[in-house]
Amino acid sequence: MSPSIPPPSAQRPPGLTPARPGTALVLGGGGITGALYELGCLAALEDHVPGFLATDFELYVGTSAGATVAACLAGAVPARRMYRALLDPHDDFFPLERRHFFRFDTTEWRRVVASAVGAVRRATMHMVTEPQAFDLWQELDRFYDSLPAGIFDLGAYESFLSGFFARRGISDRFEDLPRRLLVPAADLDEGARVVFGAGRHAHVPVSRAVCASSALPVLFAPVQVGARDYVDAGAGRAAHADLALRWGADFVLIINPVVPVRNDPSGVSVPTGHGPRSRVRDKGLLWVYEQALRTAFHARLGAEVAGLRERVPHATFGLLEPDLHDATLFMHSPMNFGARRTILRHGYDTAVAWLRAEAEPLRARFGEPV
Helix, strand or coil, X not given: CCXXXXXXXXXXXXXXXXXXXXXXXXXXCCHHHHHHHHHHHHHHHHHHCCCCCCCCEEEEEECCHHHHHHHHHHCCCCHHHHHHHHHCCCCCCCCCCHHHCCECCHHHHHHHHHHHHHHHHHHHHHHHHCHHHCCHHHHHHHHHCCCCCEEEECHHHHHHHHHHHHHCCCCCCHHHCCCXXXXXXXXXXXXXXXXXXXXXXXXXXXXXXXXXXXXXXXEECCEEECCEEEECHHHCCCCCHHHHHHCCCCEEEEECCCCCCCCCCCCCCECCECXXXXXXXXXXXXXXXXXXXXXXXXXXXXXXXXXXXXXXXXCXXXXXXXXXXXXXHHHCCCCCHHHHHHHHHHHHHHHHHHHHHHCHHHHHHHCCCC
Protein backbone atom coordinates (compact mmCIF):
# COMPACT_ATOMS: atom_id res chain seq x y z
CA MET A 1 0.00 0.00 0.00
CA SER A 2 1.31 3.44 -0.92
CA PRO A 3 2.38 5.51 2.09
CA SER A 4 0.51 8.61 0.94
CA ILE A 5 -1.28 10.19 -1.97
CA PRO A 6 1.30 12.05 -4.07
CA PRO A 7 0.29 15.65 -4.74
CA PRO A 8 -0.60 16.54 -8.35
CA SER A 9 1.76 18.82 -10.20
CA ALA A 10 -0.84 21.45 -11.05
CA GLN A 11 -1.17 24.71 -9.18
CA ARG A 12 -4.32 25.08 -7.09
CA PRO A 13 -6.87 27.32 -8.88
CA PRO A 14 -7.80 30.57 -7.08
CA GLY A 15 -10.50 29.95 -4.51
CA LEU A 16 -9.89 26.20 -4.27
CA THR A 17 -9.31 25.26 -0.65
CA PRO A 18 -6.54 22.82 0.32
CA ALA A 19 -7.44 19.14 0.00
CA ARG A 20 -8.28 17.25 3.18
CA PRO A 21 -5.42 14.75 3.65
CA GLY A 22 -6.23 11.08 3.44
CA THR A 23 -9.74 11.53 2.02
CA ALA A 24 -11.07 9.82 -1.09
CA LEU A 25 -14.36 10.01 -2.96
CA VAL A 26 -15.34 6.88 -4.91
CA LEU A 27 -18.10 7.24 -7.49
CA GLY A 28 -19.70 4.28 -9.24
CA GLY A 29 -21.63 3.85 -12.47
CA GLY A 30 -25.30 3.56 -13.28
CA GLY A 31 -25.50 5.44 -16.57
CA ILE A 32 -26.69 9.02 -16.90
CA THR A 33 -29.15 8.63 -14.03
CA GLY A 34 -26.34 7.30 -11.84
CA ALA A 35 -24.19 10.39 -12.45
CA LEU A 36 -27.18 12.65 -11.78
CA TYR A 37 -27.90 10.81 -8.54
CA GLU A 38 -24.29 11.29 -7.41
CA LEU A 39 -24.42 15.02 -8.11
CA GLY A 40 -27.66 15.32 -6.16
CA CYS A 41 -26.07 13.56 -3.19
CA LEU A 42 -22.99 15.77 -3.27
CA ALA A 43 -25.04 18.97 -3.54
CA ALA A 44 -27.00 17.92 -0.45
CA LEU A 45 -23.83 17.17 1.50
CA GLU A 46 -22.48 20.60 0.62
CA ASP A 47 -25.74 22.22 1.77
CA HIS A 48 -26.08 20.28 5.03
CA VAL A 49 -22.52 19.58 6.26
CA PRO A 50 -20.67 22.75 7.31
CA GLY A 51 -17.21 22.79 5.82
CA PHE A 52 -17.94 20.05 3.30
CA LEU A 53 -17.00 20.74 -0.31
CA ALA A 54 -17.07 17.98 -2.91
CA THR A 55 -13.87 19.43 -4.40
CA ASP A 56 -11.93 19.03 -1.12
CA PHE A 57 -11.11 15.33 -1.36
CA GLU A 58 -7.49 14.45 -1.90
CA LEU A 59 -8.28 11.59 -4.29
CA TYR A 60 -11.13 10.82 -6.69
CA VAL A 61 -11.88 7.37 -8.10
CA GLY A 62 -14.53 7.42 -10.80
CA THR A 63 -15.89 4.42 -12.69
CA SER A 64 -18.20 4.50 -15.72
CA ALA A 65 -20.70 7.37 -15.30
CA GLY A 66 -19.01 8.29 -12.04
CA ALA A 67 -15.81 8.99 -13.98
CA THR A 68 -17.38 12.10 -15.52
CA VAL A 69 -18.42 13.47 -12.13
CA ALA A 70 -15.06 12.59 -10.57
CA ALA A 71 -13.15 14.27 -13.42
CA CYS A 72 -15.12 17.48 -13.01
CA LEU A 73 -14.58 17.53 -9.25
CA ALA A 74 -10.86 16.79 -9.63
CA GLY A 75 -10.80 19.73 -12.04
CA ALA A 76 -12.27 21.96 -9.27
CA VAL A 77 -15.79 22.27 -10.74
CA PRO A 78 -18.14 22.75 -7.75
CA ALA A 79 -20.77 20.04 -7.32
CA ARG A 80 -23.49 22.61 -6.66
CA ARG A 81 -22.66 24.38 -9.92
CA MET A 82 -23.07 21.14 -11.85
CA TYR A 83 -26.24 20.37 -9.93
CA ARG A 84 -27.79 23.74 -10.78
CA ALA A 85 -26.74 23.50 -14.42
CA LEU A 86 -28.38 20.12 -14.91
CA LEU A 87 -31.46 21.06 -12.90
CA ASP A 88 -32.13 24.10 -15.09
CA PRO A 89 -32.64 23.26 -18.80
CA HIS A 90 -31.77 26.88 -19.70
CA ASP A 91 -28.39 26.80 -17.95
CA ASP A 92 -25.64 26.15 -20.52
CA PHE A 93 -22.78 25.58 -18.06
CA PHE A 94 -22.77 21.84 -18.86
CA PRO A 95 -24.81 21.59 -22.09
CA LEU A 96 -25.07 17.81 -22.29
CA GLU A 97 -27.56 16.39 -24.80
CA ARG A 98 -28.71 12.92 -25.85
CA ARG A 99 -26.88 13.23 -29.16
CA HIS A 100 -23.56 13.21 -27.33
CA PHE A 101 -24.20 9.58 -26.35
CA PHE A 102 -26.41 8.08 -29.02
CA ARG A 103 -24.29 8.39 -32.14
CA PHE A 104 -23.82 5.52 -34.55
CA ASP A 105 -20.32 4.67 -35.72
CA THR A 106 -20.91 4.69 -39.49
CA THR A 107 -17.64 2.89 -40.21
CA GLU A 108 -18.54 0.08 -37.80
CA TRP A 109 -22.05 -0.27 -39.21
CA ARG A 110 -20.74 -0.40 -42.79
CA ARG A 111 -18.54 -3.29 -41.71
CA VAL A 112 -21.57 -4.97 -40.11
CA VAL A 113 -23.65 -4.67 -43.28
CA ALA A 114 -20.84 -5.96 -45.51
CA SER A 115 -20.10 -8.84 -43.14
CA ALA A 116 -23.78 -9.78 -42.75
CA VAL A 117 -24.35 -9.76 -46.50
CA GLY A 118 -21.36 -12.05 -46.91
CA ALA A 119 -22.66 -14.38 -44.18
CA VAL A 120 -26.10 -14.58 -45.83
CA ARG A 121 -24.51 -15.24 -49.22
CA ARG A 122 -22.38 -18.07 -47.84
CA ALA A 123 -25.33 -19.59 -45.99
CA THR A 124 -27.52 -19.46 -49.10
CA MET A 125 -24.84 -21.06 -51.26
CA HIS A 126 -24.28 -23.77 -48.67
CA MET A 127 -28.00 -24.49 -48.44
CA VAL A 128 -28.31 -24.80 -52.25
CA THR A 129 -25.18 -26.85 -52.90
CA GLU A 130 -25.21 -29.07 -49.79
CA PRO A 131 -28.77 -29.10 -48.40
CA GLN A 132 -28.19 -32.32 -46.43
CA ALA A 133 -25.23 -30.83 -44.57
CA PHE A 134 -26.84 -27.45 -43.96
CA ASP A 135 -26.91 -26.58 -40.25
CA LEU A 136 -28.94 -23.47 -39.42
CA TRP A 137 -27.37 -22.99 -35.97
CA GLN A 138 -23.85 -23.17 -37.36
CA GLU A 139 -24.73 -20.53 -39.94
CA LEU A 140 -26.22 -18.34 -37.19
CA ASP A 141 -22.96 -18.64 -35.26
CA ARG A 142 -21.19 -17.13 -38.27
CA PHE A 143 -23.79 -14.38 -38.42
CA TYR A 144 -23.25 -13.50 -34.73
CA ASP A 145 -19.68 -12.55 -35.60
CA SER A 146 -21.09 -9.93 -37.97
CA LEU A 147 -22.75 -8.01 -35.15
CA PRO A 148 -21.24 -4.63 -34.19
CA ALA A 149 -18.89 -4.26 -31.23
CA GLY A 150 -21.45 -1.88 -29.75
CA ILE A 151 -24.62 -0.10 -30.83
CA PHE A 152 -23.35 3.42 -30.24
CA ASP A 153 -20.00 5.18 -30.32
CA LEU A 154 -18.71 7.51 -27.58
CA GLY A 155 -16.66 9.73 -29.89
CA ALA A 156 -19.19 12.58 -29.68
CA TYR A 157 -19.16 12.41 -25.88
CA GLU A 158 -15.36 12.55 -25.82
CA SER A 159 -15.50 15.69 -27.98
CA PHE A 160 -18.11 17.18 -25.66
CA LEU A 161 -16.00 16.50 -22.57
CA SER A 162 -12.75 17.83 -24.03
CA GLY A 163 -14.62 20.95 -25.20
CA PHE A 164 -16.16 21.42 -21.76
CA PHE A 165 -12.75 21.09 -20.10
CA ALA A 166 -11.25 23.64 -22.50
CA ARG A 167 -14.04 26.19 -21.92
CA ARG A 168 -13.83 25.86 -18.14
CA GLY A 169 -10.04 25.97 -17.94
CA ILE A 170 -9.70 22.32 -16.87
CA SER A 171 -6.71 20.39 -18.12
CA ASP A 172 -7.32 17.21 -20.11
CA ARG A 173 -4.14 15.79 -18.58
CA PHE A 174 -4.29 13.81 -15.35
CA GLU A 175 -1.02 15.25 -14.06
CA ASP A 176 -2.26 18.83 -14.47
CA LEU A 177 -5.51 18.45 -12.52
CA PRO A 178 -5.55 20.21 -9.14
CA ARG A 179 -6.70 16.96 -7.48
CA ARG A 180 -5.57 13.38 -7.95
CA LEU A 181 -7.92 11.39 -10.24
CA LEU A 182 -7.97 7.66 -11.00
CA VAL A 183 -10.29 6.15 -13.63
CA PRO A 184 -10.53 2.34 -13.78
CA ALA A 185 -11.46 0.54 -17.00
CA ALA A 186 -11.21 -3.02 -18.30
CA ASP A 187 -8.79 -4.08 -21.02
CA LEU A 188 -11.05 -6.07 -23.35
CA ASP A 189 -8.39 -8.46 -24.69
CA GLU A 190 -6.63 -9.00 -21.38
CA GLY A 191 -9.80 -9.25 -19.31
CA ALA A 192 -8.06 -7.25 -16.58
CA ARG A 193 -8.40 -3.89 -14.86
CA VAL A 194 -6.28 -0.94 -15.84
CA VAL A 195 -6.15 2.40 -14.05
CA PHE A 196 -5.97 5.57 -16.10
CA GLY A 197 -4.19 8.37 -14.30
CA ALA A 198 -1.45 6.15 -12.87
CA GLY A 199 1.58 4.25 -14.10
CA ARG A 200 1.81 3.54 -17.82
CA HIS A 201 -1.73 4.86 -18.34
CA ALA A 202 -1.07 8.28 -16.80
CA HIS A 203 -0.53 9.94 -20.19
CA VAL A 204 -4.00 9.15 -21.62
CA PRO A 205 -6.24 12.25 -21.95
CA VAL A 206 -8.82 12.48 -19.18
CA SER A 207 -11.71 12.77 -21.65
CA ARG A 208 -10.68 9.57 -23.42
CA ALA A 209 -10.13 7.70 -20.16
CA VAL A 210 -13.61 8.71 -18.97
CA CYS A 211 -15.12 7.38 -22.22
CA ALA A 212 -13.13 4.13 -21.94
CA SER A 213 -14.48 3.61 -18.42
CA SER A 214 -18.01 4.46 -19.62
CA ALA A 215 -18.11 2.05 -22.58
CA LEU A 216 -20.82 -0.27 -21.28
CA PRO A 217 -20.70 -3.45 -23.41
CA VAL A 218 -23.44 -3.94 -26.02
CA LEU A 219 -24.69 -0.36 -25.68
CA PHE A 220 -21.34 1.30 -26.48
CA ALA A 221 -18.45 0.10 -28.61
CA PRO A 222 -15.10 -0.40 -26.84
CA VAL A 223 -12.92 2.70 -26.75
CA GLN A 224 -9.52 2.30 -28.35
CA VAL A 225 -6.47 3.77 -26.64
CA GLY A 226 -3.34 3.09 -28.61
CA ALA A 227 -3.59 -0.50 -29.79
CA ARG A 228 -5.84 -1.65 -26.92
CA ASP A 229 -9.63 -1.70 -26.48
CA TYR A 230 -11.27 -0.76 -23.20
CA VAL A 231 -14.75 -1.13 -21.69
CA ASP A 232 -16.60 -0.30 -18.48
CA ALA A 233 -14.76 -1.73 -15.46
CA GLY A 234 -17.97 -2.39 -13.52
CA ALA A 235 -17.93 -6.03 -14.61
CA GLY A 236 -14.93 -6.64 -12.31
CA ARG A 237 -14.78 -4.92 -8.96
CA ALA A 238 -17.87 -3.01 -7.94
CA ALA A 239 -16.56 0.23 -6.45
CA HIS A 240 -12.78 0.01 -6.94
CA ALA A 241 -12.42 1.45 -3.45
CA ASP A 242 -9.26 -0.60 -3.06
CA LEU A 243 -7.51 1.97 -5.25
CA ALA A 244 -8.20 4.67 -2.67
CA LEU A 245 -6.63 2.56 0.07
CA ARG A 246 -3.60 1.71 -2.06
CA TRP A 247 -2.96 5.41 -2.55
CA GLY A 248 -3.00 5.96 1.22
CA ALA A 249 -6.54 7.18 1.93
CA ASP A 250 -7.93 6.42 5.38
CA PHE A 251 -11.37 7.98 4.84
CA VAL A 252 -13.36 6.76 1.84
CA LEU A 253 -16.82 7.99 0.87
CA ILE A 254 -18.51 5.73 -1.68
CA ILE A 255 -21.60 6.85 -3.58
CA ASN A 256 -23.29 3.95 -5.34
CA PRO A 257 -26.45 4.47 -7.42
CA VAL A 258 -26.71 0.82 -8.58
CA VAL A 259 -29.05 -1.07 -6.24
CA PRO A 260 -31.88 -3.51 -6.95
CA VAL A 261 -35.43 -2.59 -6.05
CA ARG A 262 -36.89 -4.59 -3.14
CA ASN A 263 -40.49 -5.21 -4.10
CA ASP A 264 -43.38 -6.84 -2.25
CA PRO A 265 -45.36 -8.80 -4.91
CA SER A 266 -48.45 -8.77 -2.66
CA GLY A 267 -48.82 -5.03 -3.23
CA VAL A 268 -48.93 -2.73 -6.25
CA SER A 269 -45.65 -0.85 -6.09
CA VAL A 270 -43.73 -1.35 -9.33
CA PRO A 271 -44.08 1.70 -11.58
CA THR A 272 -44.34 0.83 -15.27
CA GLY A 273 -45.22 2.70 -18.44
CA HIS A 274 -48.67 1.15 -18.18
CA GLY A 275 -49.34 2.10 -14.57
CA PRO A 276 -48.42 0.47 -11.25
CA ARG A 277 -47.97 -3.31 -11.25
CA SER A 278 -47.21 -5.90 -8.61
CA ARG A 279 -44.06 -7.60 -9.94
CA VAL A 280 -40.76 -6.57 -11.51
CA ARG A 281 -41.39 -8.93 -14.43
CA ASP A 282 -44.31 -6.68 -15.41
CA LYS A 283 -41.76 -4.12 -16.63
CA GLY A 284 -40.59 -6.54 -19.30
CA LEU A 285 -37.42 -8.26 -20.46
CA LEU A 286 -35.00 -5.35 -20.17
CA TRP A 287 -35.97 -4.59 -16.60
CA VAL A 288 -35.78 -8.23 -15.56
CA TYR A 289 -32.22 -8.15 -16.90
CA GLU A 290 -31.55 -4.81 -15.20
CA GLN A 291 -32.79 -6.14 -11.84
CA ALA A 292 -30.53 -9.19 -12.18
CA LEU A 293 -27.51 -7.00 -12.95
CA ARG A 294 -28.26 -4.67 -10.05
CA THR A 295 -28.70 -7.59 -7.64
CA ALA A 296 -25.33 -9.09 -8.61
CA PHE A 297 -23.54 -5.72 -8.52
CA HIS A 298 -24.97 -4.76 -5.12
CA ALA A 299 -23.98 -8.10 -3.59
CA ARG A 300 -20.48 -7.74 -5.01
CA LEU A 301 -20.17 -4.21 -3.62
CA GLY A 302 -21.24 -5.34 -0.15
CA ALA A 303 -18.67 -8.13 -0.16
CA GLU A 304 -15.98 -5.78 -1.48
CA VAL A 305 -16.52 -3.14 1.20
CA ALA A 306 -16.77 -5.74 3.95
CA GLY A 307 -13.49 -7.28 2.81
CA LEU A 308 -11.73 -3.91 2.75
CA ARG A 309 -13.00 -3.05 6.24
CA GLU A 310 -11.63 -6.32 7.54
CA ARG A 311 -8.25 -5.98 5.84
CA VAL A 312 -7.78 -2.28 6.62
CA PRO A 313 -9.44 -1.77 10.03
CA HIS A 314 -8.01 1.72 10.53
CA ALA A 315 -9.81 3.07 7.45
CA THR A 316 -13.24 4.68 7.71
CA PHE A 317 -15.87 4.01 5.04
CA GLY A 318 -19.09 5.82 4.27
CA LEU A 319 -21.52 4.19 1.81
CA LEU A 320 -24.28 6.37 0.39
CA GLU A 321 -26.83 4.65 -1.85
CA PRO A 322 -30.59 4.64 -2.55
CA ASP A 323 -33.06 2.91 -0.26
CA LEU A 324 -33.76 -0.51 -1.78
CA HIS A 325 -37.51 0.01 -1.26
CA ASP A 326 -37.49 3.23 -3.30
CA ALA A 327 -38.13 2.58 -7.00
CA THR A 328 -37.35 6.11 -8.23
CA LEU A 329 -34.09 5.17 -9.93
CA PHE A 330 -35.45 1.81 -11.01
CA MET A 331 -38.36 3.46 -12.81
CA HIS A 332 -36.08 5.26 -15.26
CA SER A 333 -33.72 3.81 -17.83
CA PRO A 334 -30.05 4.38 -16.87
CA MET A 335 -29.69 6.48 -20.05
CA ASN A 336 -32.82 8.61 -19.47
CA PHE A 337 -31.47 12.15 -19.58
CA GLY A 338 -35.02 13.53 -19.65
CA ALA A 339 -35.53 12.44 -16.03
CA ARG A 340 -32.61 14.53 -14.78
CA ARG A 341 -34.63 16.86 -12.53
CA THR A 342 -36.34 13.92 -10.81
CA ILE A 343 -33.08 12.01 -10.31
CA LEU A 344 -31.07 15.02 -9.12
CA ARG A 345 -33.67 15.76 -6.45
CA HIS A 346 -33.90 12.09 -5.53
CA GLY A 347 -30.15 12.01 -4.92
CA TYR A 348 -30.40 15.18 -2.86
CA ASP A 349 -33.21 13.78 -0.70
CA THR A 350 -31.41 10.44 -0.27
CA ALA A 351 -28.29 12.16 1.04
CA VAL A 352 -30.30 14.27 3.50
CA ALA A 353 -31.96 11.13 4.86
CA TRP A 354 -28.59 9.35 5.03
CA LEU A 355 -27.09 12.22 7.03
CA ARG A 356 -29.78 11.86 9.67
CA ALA A 357 -28.93 8.20 10.20
CA GLU A 358 -25.30 7.64 9.19
CA ALA A 359 -23.45 10.93 9.33
CA GLU A 360 -20.81 9.74 11.78
CA PRO A 361 -18.11 9.10 9.12
CA LEU A 362 -18.37 12.72 7.97
CA ARG A 363 -18.36 14.36 11.40
CA ALA A 364 -14.70 13.77 12.16
CA ARG A 365 -13.54 15.09 8.78
CA PHE A 366 -15.94 17.83 7.83
CA GLY A 367 -18.17 18.91 10.71
CA GLU A 368 -21.56 18.32 12.28
CA PRO A 369 -24.47 18.08 9.77
CA VAL A 370 -27.25 20.65 10.07
